[in-house]
Amino acid sequence: MRLETKQLSVGYNKPKVEVASGINISIKNAGLTAVIGVNGSGKSTLIKSLSGLINPLQGDIKLYNRPLNTYTVKEIAQKISLVLTKQRLPQHLKVIDFVALGRQPYTNWIGIHEYQDKNHIIKALKQVKMYEAKDKACSRLSDGQLQKVLIARAIAQNTPLILLDEPTSHLDMYHKAMVLNLLKSISTNHDKSVIFATHEINLALQLCDSIILIKDKQVIHDTPQNLIHSGILHELFPQDLIKFDEKAQLFKMNRI
Numbered sequence: 001m002r003l004e005t006k007q008l009s010v011g012y013n014k015p016k017v018e019v020a021s022g023i024n025i026s027i028k029n030a031g032l033t034a035v036i037g038v039n040g041s042g043k044s045t046l047i048k049s050l051s052g053l054i055n056p057l058q059g060d061i062k063l064y065n066r067p068l069n070t071y072t073v074k075e076i077a078q079k080i081s082l083v084l085t086k087q088r089l090p091q092h093l094k095v096i097d098f099v100a101l102g103r104q105p106y107t108n109w110i111g112i113h114e115y116q117d118k119n120h121i122i123k124a125l126k127q128v129k130m131y132e133a134k135d136k137a138c139s140r141l142s143d144g145q146l147q148k149v150l151i152a153r154a155i156a157q158n159t160p161l162i163l164l165d166e167p168t169s170h171l172d173m174y175h176k177a178m179v180l181n182l183l184k185s186i187s188t189n190h191d192k193s194v195i196f197a198t199h200e201i202n203l204a205l206q207l208c209d210s211i212i213l214i215k216d217k218q219v220i221h222d223t224p225q226n227l228i229h230s231g232i233l234h235e236l237f238p239q240d241l242i243k244f245d246e247k248a249q250l251f252k253m254n255r256i
């Protein structure tokens, strides 16, 4: 088992806020998993908890069958790459230097890259089709290019798990599909378990192998088909503006 939680409760201390509880998730193999839920339901909190960035309130998280809290930061970084889209990028860095940061868990104590590290960096840039832009400053990238560079850094980190918080925010419809397609191909062709928080529920239902749905502090982890047939998607949002169309398997706007 790559990543597993048992009766996990996530949230914050001081003041104590429980965001979701009773979370039982298991990520066994490579695949694409979306974390969905309404604004403020706890998607980011769950992603940060699963990656060890914030401590759980209760329950267990196991990474390769070993409690996450027994791993050092460096050991976690060799298993999980975390892409936080809301974070600020060092604007002065060139694309290639930013992607090289993904090799930090493997470089020696003065941060020198070996030949193998350089290979990983170049391969990652080529995989997201940003090799030609490798010498550009990060400050000169469009939002879509920036997302690809963030993903390239995670690919260069070469971990079995990649966790991302809203990798498609600020992107147009085409670039949202492009980024999700890229994540799908990484998971399928490179044996990665990719877990990402998203508001793109329609795309996630079409593309993902599994979905983690957060609703009213409860979490369900299942296949898109099982979720669709369970009827829970009808209850996700108030029905006055959008409705889940079970036949089309997507959310649609109500006719005026």
Ligand SMILES: Nc1ncnc2c1ncn2[C@@H]1O[C@H](COP(=O)(O)OP(=O)(O)OP(=O)(O)O)[C@@H](O)[C@H]1O
Pocket (backbone or CB within 6 Å): 012, 017, 019, 037, 038, 039, 040, 041, 042, 043, 044, 045, 046, 197
């Ligand atoms: N550092 C924090 N301390 C206390 N509460 C927090 C903190 N960060 C978030 N919260 C609260 O936790 C809850 C879940 O927030 P979170 O950001 O995880 O939701 P989300 O589903 O990712 O939201 P969105 O879709 O709007 O990005 C919210 O009620 C939020 O106010």
